[in-house]
Amino acid sequence: MAEISKAIREIKNTLRQIVLFNTLLASAIFFLTVFFIANLFGLYPEYAWILALIYFLVKILKRIRTLKVAEVEAKYPNLNERLRTAEDTMGQDNFMIQRLRTEVIDKLKNVRVSSFMNLKDIFGKIVAIFILAFLVIVVTTYDVKIFNISDAAKNFDYKPIVRADLFKTAEKPITTQNLTSGDSEYQLYGKASIAKLGDKNIDLVLSLRTDQLDIRNVKKVEEKQFDENAVYEIEARSDASFQENIPKEQQALVKDYFNAINKR
Amino acid sequence: MVELEKFGKTFDALMEEMNKVVIGQDKVIKQIVAAILSDGNALLESYPGLGKTLICKTLAQAMDLKFSRIQGTPDLMPSDVTGTQMIEEVGGKRYFKFQQGPIFSNIVLVDEVNRATPKTQSALLEAMAEKQTTVSNKTYEMDSPFFILATQNPIDQEGTYPLPEAQQDRFLLKIKVDYPSPEDELKIVDQYAALVKAKEVKKVITKANLLQLQEYARQVPISNDLKQFVVKLITLTRTKKELIEYGASPRASIGLILAAKSNALIEGRNHVGEKDIIDMAYPVLRHRIIVNFEAERQGKTTDDIIKELIEKVK
Numbered sequence: 235m236a237e238i239s240k241a242i243r244e245i246k247n248t249l250r251q252i253v254l255f256n257t258l259l260a261s262a263i264f265f266l267t268v269f270f271i272a273n274l275f276g277l278y279p280e281y282a283w284i285l286a287l288i289y290f291l292v293k294i295l296k297r298i299r300t301l302k303v304a305e306v307e308a309k310y311p312n313l314n315e316r317l318r319t320a321e322d323t324m325g326q327d328n329f330m331i332q333r334l335r336t337e338v339i340d341k342l343k344n345v346r347v348s349s350f351m352n353l354k355d356i357f358g359k360i361v362a363i364f365i366l367a368f369l370v371i372v373v374t375t376y377d378v379k380i381f382n383i384s385d386a387a388k389n390f391d392y393k394p395i396v397r398a399d400l401f402k403t404a405e406k407p408i409t410t411q412n413l414t415s416g417d418s419e420y421q422l423y424g425k426a427s428i429a430k431l432g433d434k435n436i437d438l439v440l441s442l443r444t445d446q447l448d449i450r451n452v453k454k455v456e457e458k459q460f461d462e463n464a465v466y467e468i469e470a471r472s473d474a475s476f477q478e479n480i481p482k483e484q485q486a487l488v489k490d491y492f493n494a495i496n497k498r
Numbered sequence: 499m500v501e502l503e504k505f506g507k508t509f510d511a512l513m514e515e516m517n518k519v520v521i522g523q524d525k526v527i528k529q530i531v532a533a534i535l536s537d538g539n540a541l542l543e544s545y546p547g548l549g550k551t552l553i554c555k556t557l558a559q560a561m562d563l564k565f566s567r568i569q570g571t572p573d574l575m576p577s578d579v580t581g582t583q584m585i586e587e588v589g590g591k592r593y594f595k596f597q598q599g600p601i602f603s604n605i606v607l608v609d610e611v612n613r614a615t616p617k618t619q620s621a622l623l624e625a626m627a628e629k630q631t632t633v634s635n636k637t638y639e640m641d642s643p644f645f646i647l648a649t650q651n652p653i654d655q656e657g658t659y660p661l662p663e664a665q666q667d668r669f670l671l672k673i674k675v676d677y678p679s680p681e682d683e684l685k686i687v688d689q690y691a692a693l694v695k696a697k698e699v700k701k702v703i704t705k706a707n708l709l710q711l712q713e714y715a716r717q718v719p720i721s722n723d724l725k726q727f728v729v730k731l732i733t734l735t736r737t738k739k740e741l742i743e744y745g746a747s748p749r750a751s752i753g754l755i756l757a758a759k760s761n762a763l764i765e766g767r768n769h770v771g772e773k774d775i776i777d778m779a780y781p782v783l784r785h786r787i788i789v790n791f792e793a794e795r796q797g798k799t800t801d802d803i804i805k806e807l808i809e810k811v812k
Contacts, residue, residue, distance in 0.1 A: 319721040319769040330717035334768040 235327060238335040241342050242321050245306055252350050253297045259359040261290035266366035273373045276382030309349050313341050509764050512560055512702045519556045519697055520549055521689065522682030527553060528764060529673045529781055530647065534561075534605075534708070535715040535760035538670025538753065539626050539646040541611075541661075541785060548675045550649050554607040559699045561708055563604035563643070568622075570614040576621035580631045581638075596633065601625050604643055604705070611648040612658040622646065623665055643708055663744070663788060670753050671778075672785035711763065718759040720770040728754050728775060730811045735783065741793040741803050746786035754782045780804055 265286035272279035303317045320338045323331050372378065480488070509531070516527050526542075530553065533540040542550055551567060558565030568579055581599030585592055600606065601622070608614075608622060625631045626646050630639045648669070650661070666672070678686065703711070728751055736745030758774040765774075784800045793803060 315721065315724075315771050316769055318723065319719050322722045323719040326719070328717040330714055330768055331719045334719055337768055 235324065235335070237339060238320055239324060241339055242303065242317075242324070245303060245342070245345070246301070248347055249301055249305065249350065250298060252347075253301060254294065256356075256359075257290060257294045257297065259356065259363070260293065261286050263359060263362050263366065264289045266363065266370055270366060270370050270373060273370065274378065274380045276379050276384045278384070279374075305350070306345060310341070310345055313338065313345075316341070507766075508703060509766070515560045515699050515702055516553075516556055519699060520553050521685045522678030523549060523553060523675065526673055526675050527557070528761075529671055530554075530557060531764060532757055532760040532778070533671045533673075534643065534645050535712055535763060536670055536753075536756040537643065537712050538756065539648070539668070540671045540673055540781075541666065541669040542647055542649040542673050542675055543652055544649065544675030545653065545677075546651060548677065550647075550675065551607060551609065554605055554647050556699055558605045560702045561605075562701045562704050563708070564641070565605045565607070566600040566603035567607045567609065568600050570608060570610040570612065570618075572613060572615060574614045574618045576618050577633070579618060579621050580625070580633050583634050594634075596636070596638065598638070601631060602638070602640065604641055604645065606644075606646045608646060608648040610651055610658075612650050612660050614659065616659050619659065619661065619665065622648070623668060627668055643705070643712060663786075666785045667747060667749055669785065670757060671781035673781050674784075715760045715763045716756070718762050718768065718770055720755060720759065724758075724770055724772060724775060725755065727772070727811060728758075731775075731779065731807055732783075734807050734811060735787055738803075738807065739790075741789060741796075741798065741806075742787055743790040744788040746783055750782060750786050754778055757782055776808055779808060 265282055268282040268285050269279045271277075272282055303321055307314045307317050316334060316338050320331075320335055323334075512531070513524060513527065517524070520527065530540055544550055554567075555565055557563075568574070577599070579599050579601050581597050581602065583594040584597045586595040611619060611622065614622075621631065625640060625644075629642075629644050630637050632638075677683075732746050732748070732751045732754070734745075735742055735750075738745075754775060755770075757778040758770045761774040761778055762768075762770045780801055783804050787800050787803065789798065789800060789803060
């Protein structure tokens with residue numbers, strides 16, 4: 235029994251080695267093809283190895299699972315049904331099984347490893363690898379691209395999916411022009427008729443906190459030197475997609491504030 | 499000890515001896531030998547005059563086995579088959595002595611078993627199944643090897659007691675004997691119309707060799723996928739309700755594998771092949787499947803249905 239067990243194990247190992255070799259060649263072709271196409275279309279060729287690895291694993295697992303001694307029988311008809319029967323009855327022993335094993339071992343001596351390798355197929359794959367490798371070198375050296383997908387994706391002008399007018403809250407949008415219009419309705423200090431300052435001098439004492447303020451301490455305007463590397467002005471622009479929902483009376487306040495600043 | 503490598507040649511020699519006497523029934527002889535090697539029994543269905551008795555008698559001669567024949571008639575009693583107690587007088591004293599019936603043989607041909615009464619049929623079936631018989635509360639065992647070949651006439655069914663399906667299931671094979679070809683019939687006519695003395699058949703296999711070959715037949719290995727093939731085939735007979743009323747039981751699975759092993763041995767192989775199973779599927783299953791009205795309406799025989807099932811499982 236040891237002899238037949240060893241013989242069948244050897245056959246299976248040999249078949250597995252052949253499957254591994256063929257799968258490696260196929261994976262190499264796959265990798266080079268993906269790499270080549272990725273370069274042509276400006277994708278990420280450095281990730282082609284991940285796809286090739288997945289391809290290799292899937293193919294080899296699938297192939298090894300379906301690997302059976304029936305493949306040997308297909309090549310050698312004189313072993314037809316015998317090899318499978320010998321394998322299935324490995325755990326049994328009787329006169330007839332011993333005779334079968336003797337017959338199988340005798341016939342296995344004529345089995346050649348080369349009969350399971352399709353030389354034309356292997357040669358074709360090696361040639362394909364050479365050609366693809368050459369193409370990859372040419373494409374990467376001269377930066378040949380049919381269409382750069384990644385650049386196109388970066389420059390894509392994104393238009394918002396949501397409608398801009400959904401966030402329009404004021405009848406009059408707050409713009410620079412509106413703030414300086416001088417409309418009496420939008421006075422910063424409110425209605426003049428209500429507020430009266432009078433003739434009295436008012437001493438204002440502000441509570442001391444982090445800073446102190448003395449309104450009598452007026453100084454001359456000092457010329458200040460600004461750095462050349464000043465921070466760029468931050469330009470605030472009204473935008474149709476501005477999301478604040480300011481009530482109408484408060485919008486007037488903001489507008490009047492800017493009007494007042496401009497007048498000063 | 500028989501040399502197994504020569505068994506294929508032994509079987510060829512057996513066929514050669516059989517062909518001296520029986521012409522044009524090689525397939526039937528092969529199936530009968532397969533049934534013997536499987537230690538089973540066979541049911542032969544044939545029209546009268548096709549050489550059933552001649553086959554069994556010649557086979558018994560070639561295998562050096564004892565042969566007996568029982569003719570099924572409506573008045574056949576169980577004691578006519580099994581034997582009975584007889585009074586014997588020796589030295590003035592009388593005592594009962596068991597007189598063995600024709601069933602105590604190696605090859606028993608029961609002609610037209612469907613003409614015998616159910617009571618007599620059951621005595622035969624007991625001997626078939628258990629290789630023993632009970633007479634006057636005493637059990638007597640049969641000799642080894644023991645093989646019953648029962649025959650049925652497919653025509654002339656009036657006044658018969660057809661074997662119930664449950665009893666037919668006990669036969670390993672149901673062998674159909676067909677008419678010989680015109681060329682073979684010419685040879686038969688040439689031989690038997692002119693022959694004065696019956697031809698001598700030489701002994702090819704001894705009884706001891708046959709018992710050993712029966713043991714070898716059971717030892718022939720079979721692969722797992724072929725076992726699954728057999729089980730799928732038998733299961734399909736139970737699930738294909740469009741054409742089959744009742745399918746085969748697990749006894750059919752065991753029988754098919756045994757018959758296939760015997761067939762492989764007859765052909766001189768050390769393993770069971772798919773062809774062995776396909777060849778043996780017909781005699782194993784044809785008496786175990788009951789077709790329904792739809793199959794009869796379509797004119798399909800059990801053999802046609804078995805062929806369809808085999809194609810489906812393949």
